[in-house]
Amino acid sequence: MIRLEGIGKEFGDFTAVKELSLEIPEGKTCVMVGPSGCGKTTTMRMVNRLIEPTRGTVYIDEQDYKKKKVEILRRDIGYVIQEVGLFPHRTIAENISTTPKLAGWDDKKIKKRVDELLEIVELNPEENRNKFPRQLSGGQRQRVGLARAMAADPPVMLMDEPFAAVDPITRENLQNMFLRLQRKMKKTIIFVTHDINEAIKMGDQIAILKEGELVQADTPEELLANPKNQFVTDFIGVDRAIKILDLFSTDEVMWTEAPVISKKNMQEEAQKLIEKGEKGIPVIVEDEQGNKFWFDLDELESGQSLEEIIRPLEITLEPTNSIKLAMARMLEHNNDAVLIIGDDDEEPGILTLKGIRNYVYRICASDPGEKVEI
Amino acid sequence: MEFLREILWQVAPIRYFFENISRIITYTQNHLELTMVGVILAIILWVSVGIIIYRYPKLSHGVLGIASIVMCIPSIALYGILLTLPGFGLGRTSALTALVLYAMLPIVRNVFVALRSVDPSILDAAKGMGMSKQEVLWEVQIPNALPTIFAGVRVALVMMVGIATLATYIGEQNLGRLIQHGITRTHPTMIIVGAVVVSIIAIGIDLLMGLLGKHLISKGLQLEESK
Numbered sequence: 303m304i305r306l307e308g309i310g311k312e313f314g315d316f317t318a319v320k321e322l323s324l325e326i327p328e329g330k331t332c333v334m335v336g337p338s339g340c341g342k343t344t345t346m347r348m349v350n351r352l353i354e355p356t357r358g359t360v361y362i363d364e365q366d367y368k369k370k371k372v373e374i375l376r377r378d379i380g381y382v383i384q385e386v387g388l389f390p391h392r393t394i395a396e397n398i399s400t401t402p403k404l405a406g407w408d409d410k411k412i413k414k415r416v417d418e419l420l421e422i423v424e425l426n427p428e429e430n431r432n433k434f435p436r437q438l439s440g441g442q443r444q445r446v447g448l449a450r451a452m453a454a455d456p457p458v459m460l461m462d463e464p465f466a467a468v469d470p471i472t473r474e475n476l477q478n479m480f481l482r483l484q485r486k487m488k489k490t491i492i493f494v495t496h497d498i499n500e501a502i503k504m505g506d507q508i509a510i511l512k513e514g515e516l517v518q519a520d521t522p523e524e525l526l527a528n529p530k531n532q533f534v535t536d537f538i539g540v541d542r543a544i545k546i547l548d549l550f551s552t553d554e555v556m557w558t559e560a561p562v563i564s565k566k567n568m569q570e571e572a573q574k575l576i577e578k579g580e581k582g583i584p585v586i587v588e589d590e591q592g593n594k595f596w597f598d599l600d601e602l603e604s605g606q607s608l609e610e611i612i613r614p615l616e617i618t619l620e621p622t623n624s625i626k627l628a629m630a631r632m633l634e635h636n637n638d639a640v641l642i643i644g645d646d647d648e649e650p651g652i653l654t655l656k657g658i659r660n661y662v663y664r665i666c667a668s669d670p671g672e673k674v675e676i
Numbered sequence: 677m678e679f680l681r682e683i684l685w686q687v688a689p690i691r692y693f694f695e696n697i698s699r700i701i702t703y704t705q706n707h708l709e710l711t712m713v714g715v716i717l718a719i720i721l722w723v724s725v726g727i728i729i730y731r732y733p734k735l736s737h738g739v740l741g742i743a744s745i746v747m748c749i750p751s752i753a754l755y756g757i758l759l760t761l762p763g764f765g766l767g768r769t770s771a772l773t774a775l776v777l778y779a780m781l782p783i784v785r786n787v788f789v790a791l792r793s794v795d796p797s798i799l800d801a802a803k804g805m806g807m808s809k810q811e812v813l814w815e816v817q818i819p820n821a822l823p824t825i826f827a828g829v830r831v832a833l834v835m836m837v838g839i840a841t842l843a844t845y846i847g848e849q850n851l852g853r854l855i856q857h858g859i860t861r862t863h864p865t866m867i868i869v870g871a872v873v874v875s876i877i878a879i880g881i882d883l884l885m886g887l888l889g890k891h892l893i894s895k896g897l898q899l900e901e902s903k
Contacts, residue, residue, distance in 0.1 A: 376805060389798060436896060
């Protein structure tokens, strides 16, 4: 766990960071994001004392970090930067063994660890361990940078725009690889970026900074649903609604109690539902072969025959899929609903275009600062 | 063979060279001894000074200024000045001092510039991983600055071979003596032999330094940047 307690930094007359307090729980990734000059990198660099705070302190695992010798403190904090900063005069293996060597590991253990790390970052040890950094591409270098930072298995990692210098495809690969790793490693991470999309993708927690002050720190979902003020709303961007699609899974938006009626008597059964006072809900229609169709109860009120209204329910997704994927499927197949089927013990559901529209609208229509339950 | 020898014998400098071979070897030994001791002292002294002015950049202006001034003094004049100083006089002390002084600019300046131009992100990473200031200097900065530092030493050494020639005027028994005596006796053959041998040594040392550089400087730094 990392706890920043009222830390601040002044460079002469200029205040880079005012007085910032923030807690990053064990094993979570906190992404600091904001426009350039907002103090996010300064804040991060204060955590390994590359910048000495003017006021305040940092607690790592409940221990005041000033009590440790600064070199020892840094060895326990993995450090990854945008420019990677590999040592060009040393081989890949030597680069990765930097911190283990400083910590005094024996050669055999180091050698084993180097190969293991190369495997973890998806580089072939045989091919790469004796190469020099200049022989690698940008993406490969950042993989080695990550391996080097993780070498001595530090519980905490600081990452300063680690994927900003590579092309979009490589960036996406690196992000996905890192997410997979983090799921297993569970390190406590401070991740700095200026890219809100990256923040939403990588963060368990997002801290938005502006002019040296913390504006809002929340989970990505909370942040998108309840931006604290106009600045946060603007920073998230005009496509907030689209970003929301990526963040929520189908089981959060689907109907689980949609009535199922048989195709044979559908007209009567639908009428019964209306008489019961049901309104605006999706209804699933099943024929004898088990084929599924659906319609919205509101559509029936226009007096049409059900035969003309019902349409096939042919797409099936899982509860963990994002609603963005569901949207994509619907658009591809010119459908307006998908069936969500999970494990046996999970209730199946139906996710409709109308449902998504209402859900996203409810989140987006609120004014900044107004609370929306999600 | 005999015939070839006859022809070569007709070429005066070659004949002179072989007739005086033992003296020329002694001169060459003295010449090399002076420059080698000189370059070792120069490296120890000027690399340290280069590191110091890198750490305290306020000093750099003054130190590099002095080095430039020293470089401007004609060597014969510098030998003359040193000669008059108490404790120096005729001989090796003055000769060595002059050589070391001339090496100041190429070595100090290259060390200073090389250390400054090491990519800051490398140093940031090194510090961030928990290297101490000394570890950063010796394990990261100097190895990365080595190509430029080495280039400075190479220039200094080749220059010293030439300037050492003039030390004959303050009593050094080296290859300069052939040129000096050749001039006073109007003996062109002597001058030619002296000049050619000194030139060959200078070129040879330059080539050797090139090879040495390839071994000393990390392979990783000699590679072209990919993509």
